[in-house]
Amino acid sequence: MCCSHVTNVFLNIAVSMETRDALGWVLMGIALLNIVTNLVIIGSETVMQIIRNRRIKKRAKQIDEINKKKLANRAYLIKNVPNQFDNFEHEANVFEAVTYCKEWIPERRWLQDNGVDCSEYEQEVKFVEFNRRYKLIERAKAVRMTRAINDKIEEVGGTELQKEMLEAAKKKHENRLIRARSQFESS
Numbered sequence: 001m002c003c004s005h006v007t008n009v010f011l012n013i014a015v016s017m018e019t020r021d022a023l024g025w026v027l028m029g030i031a032l033l034n035i036v037t038n039l040v041i042i043g044s045e046t047v048m049q050i051i052r053n054r055r056i057k058k059r060a061k062q063i064d065e066i067n068k069k070k071l072a073n074r075a076y077l078i079k080n081v082p083n084q085f086d087n088f089e090h091e092a093n094v095f096e097a098v099t100y101c102k103e104w105i106p107e108r109r110w111l112q113d114n115g116v117d118c119s120e121y122e123q124e125v126k127f128v129e130f131n132r133r134y135k136l137i138e139r140a141k142a143v144r145m146t147r148a149i150n151d152k153i154e155e156v157g158g159t160e161l162q163k164e165m166l167e168a169a170k171k172k173h174e175n176r177l178i179r180a181r182s183q184f185e186s187s
Helices: 004-014 015-081 088-115 122-134 136-156 159-186
Strands: none
Touching: 015 088, 088 122, 088 136, 122 136
16 A cells, blocks of 8 residues: 555656556556456365365265175175174174274263263273274274375375275275175075
């Protein structure tokens, strides 16, 4: 604003009225260009952030669908052929423990934040047992690190690599299920 005032003072003395009018329109045009450029920058960043968030949600949904299919297939195998797939039974137990712990942790945090000793609560005892048996906290830390690495890869532009890895994991998983079902049906 100070520059504008100084420019006006000097222009009033040295320049004709037509030149001042033209210069005024030029300055308004530059200001308009500046405003439009800033709006475009903000708009493009917002759109890019929306696209990133949609990709993350889509990827999470795909992974969730794959996990649901995997668990349903494994539950089917465990139910129909007990004690044959120990790894599948272990994974089903771990999934049950993780689900239980995800439900308990918010309440546990609230209790701890408010100074309540919950060590004798039935839920806490079960939580500690699950953590001892399956080392859930260590697994959660590993998952957080993996997510951080994947986020960095995505920032750098590794989405194609991630898609390829996801497709390879799907094919590998589908092949395992086909073999397991064919073995089950042949026996």
